[in-house]
Amino acid sequence: MSGWFVNIDWRDLGQATLDTLAMLGGSLLLTLLLGLPLGVLLFLTGRRQLLANRAANALLAAIVNLLRSVPFVILLIVMIPLTVLLVGTSLGVAGAIPPLVVGAAPFFARLVETALREVDRNTVEAVQAMGATTRQIVFRALLPEATPGIIAAATVTAAALVSFTAMAGVVGAGGLGDLAIRFGYQRFQTDVMVVTVAALLLLVQLLQTAGDRLVLHFTRR
Amino acid sequence: MIELQDVHKRFGGEAAAVAGVSLTVARGEIFGVIGRSGAGKSTLIRLVNLLERPSAGRVLIDGQDVTALEGEGLRALRRRIGMIFQQFGLLGSRSVAENVALPMKLAGDRSGAEIKARVAALLERVGLADHARKYPAQLSGGQKQRVGIARALATDPAILLCDEATSALDPETTRSILALLDGLNRELGLTILLITHEMDVVRDICDRVAVLDRGRVVEIGAVADLFLKPSHPVTRALIAEAEHRETPVRQAGGRRVRVTLTGAAAETPFLTEATRGLEVDLTILDGRIGRTRDRPYSQLLLAVGGRDAEQALARLAACAELEELAA
Numbered sequence A: 001m002s003g004w005f006v007n008i009d010w011r012d013l014g015q016a017t018l019d020t021l022a023m024l025g026g027s028l029l030l031t032l033l034l035g036l037p038l039g040v041l042l043f044l045t046g047r048r049q050l051l052a053n054r055a056a057n058a059l060l061a062a063i064v065n066l067l068r069s070v071p072f073v074i075l076l077i078v079m080i081p082l083t084v085l086l087v088g089t090s091l092g093v094a095g096a097i098p099p100l101v102v103g104a105a106p107f108f109a110r111l112v113e114t115a116l117r118e119v120d121r122n123t124v125e126a127v128q129a130m131g132a133t134t135r136q137i138v139f140r141a142l143l144p145e146a147t148p149g150i151i152a153a154a155t156v157t158a159a160a161l162v163s164f165t166a167m168a169g170v171v172g173a174g175g176l177g178d179l180a181i182r183f184g185y186q187r188f189q190t191d192v193m194v195v196t197v198a199a200l201l202l203l204v205q206l207l208q209t210a211g212d213r214l215v216l217h218f219t220r221r
Numbered sequence B: 001m002i003e004l005q006d007v008h009k010r011f012g013g014e015a016a017a018v019a020g021v022s023l024t025v026a027r028g029e030i031f032g033v034i035g036r037s038g039a040g041k042s043t044l045i046r047l048v049n050l051l052e053r054p055s056a057g058r059v060l061i062d063g064q065d066v067t068a069l070e071g072e073g074l075r076a077l078r079r080r081i082g083m084i085f086q087q088f089g090l091l092g093s094r095s096v097a098e099n100v101a102l103p104m105k106l107a108g109d110r111s112g113a114e115i116k117a118r119v120a121a122l123l124e125r126v127g128l129a130d131h132a133r134k135y136p137a138q139l140s141g142g143q144k145q146r147v148g149i150a151r152a153l154a155t156d157p158a159i160l161l162c163d164e165a166t167s168a169l170d171p172e173t174t175r176s177i178l179a180l181l182d183g184l185n186r187e188l189g190l191t192i193l194l195i196t197h198e199m200d201v202v203r204d205i206c207d208r209v210a211v212l213d214r215g216r217v218v219e220i221g222a223v224a225d226l227f228l229k230p231s232h233p234v235t236r237a238l239i240a241e242a243e244h245r246e247t248p249v250r251q252a253g254g255r256r257v258r259v260t261l262t263g264a265a266a267e268t269p270f271l272t273e274a275t276r277g278l279e280v281d282l283t284i285l286d287g288r289i290g291r292t293r294d295r296p297y298s299q300l301l302l303a304v305g306g307r308d309a310e311q312a313l314a315r316l317a318a319c320a321e322l323e324e325l326a327a
């Protein structure tokens, strides 16, 4: 070894970064699209809420809790048949997205539910007392009021997805995690390990900063 | 205007929060419901616009039984009934003007220009014309409640429900909000049902009042009557709290009488008139002088002695309500 960074193939690193970003972007988008309605339903069917329904709430909660308690590595493996069914392969960026979404959406849904619970009950009631439909209450009051909380939830979810993508690397998804494991860990190329971890750290930092800014933007004081 | 017929509300297996309340609020009246925390006041007021469904009994608005209304019928009813809250219930994500516009936007029956004009007029009326573009977090408590009031009036309701609307405000702000409600009642003929735990609020703006205790109405009547001659222990306690008074008094010889005058008579020199030319010893042991919504009152606890005591008492009885108390 003649110095630092000798083992690094910068083109590989670039490709891995792009793969990670693709996995992250795709899975985050789908996670938000699936998790948001799931979180809203969890909230609305809860006790004393607008669509209070014990059975429906218990069922949703059971599904969410089950998916959240399965370790992500297990989820990656267990989901292979379903993943193949959905996207035709369990490998690469496409193959990583279904397990990433299934792992992250319930987590995001719970955070959304919590953000909705933070909305002042008086406010919801006031809108209800105006003669709003349930739909209007959700879209004109609950979601706008909870927007900063939901963005914060999305930020936390995005950061969690970054580490999930790294894990997905283990089962052939590619990306920065794959690079870290194949070269950094299995071939003892410490510099590869350091650079990939630094890239992942940078990504999480950027997400967090962007998220914080958005939260601030949507908080009216 | 609002009629509750033997309404009950029970939550799960607990004791009923509202246990058989019947009362009628007349058109154009300010009706108060007072009671301690947990008495069931909020539950009761929420039964009126069916935020809470009665477990039994009927709710009539304008003679129409609304108890079983659902869907669009229920929403139309709610547009005819405004509501304001202790914690204001404003949307923090919307500006003052947007908050006031919201009920009209949800109803969807007014044009944008109409809504804009109405928002401006409403904000003008509650004294917030300059704050239209601010967000609720930038306002004081009193200003927030003014926005709440403007918003509650946006769909031009005939009824306003106030759930502890001044309980989060300091005394001076409370008075200014009450003055606003009083003015709206007089100008628009708005029927107001308000609930509170403060006797001061009832005394200052209500025409009639019901005292609620453990889900039941224990006393009901015109404010001055109830305020000056409370019969239920809960009513007495609420009044004593409002006036910061322990039961009196000084001691003095003679007969003890409670003299009560309301209306114009309360503002006459009734004591000198009753004792002119007589040899009487008059001691004031306790007294309450003030006014309810539109009636001044004087209520004095007197010890009356001396040679002509009988005659003075007879004169007092002629102009005031007299109640003799055991010495």
Ligand SMILES: Nc1ncnc2c1ncn2[C@@H]1O[C@H](COP(=O)(O)OP(=O)(O)O)[C@@H](O)[C@H]1O
Pocket (backbone or CB within 6 Å): A048, B011, B017, B035, B036, B037, B038, B039, B040, B041, B042, B043, B044
């Ligand atoms: N949604 C609810 N579920 C269960 N119990 C309730 C609910 N709302 C009110 N209660 C109960 O009903 C009683 C009366 O409450 P409330 O009407 O809020 O009284 P107040 O407004 O006079 O303080 C209390 O014991 C309260 O715990």
Ligand SMILES: [Mg+2]
Pocket (backbone or CB within 6 Å): B041, B042, B043, B164
């Ligand atoms: Mg209450």
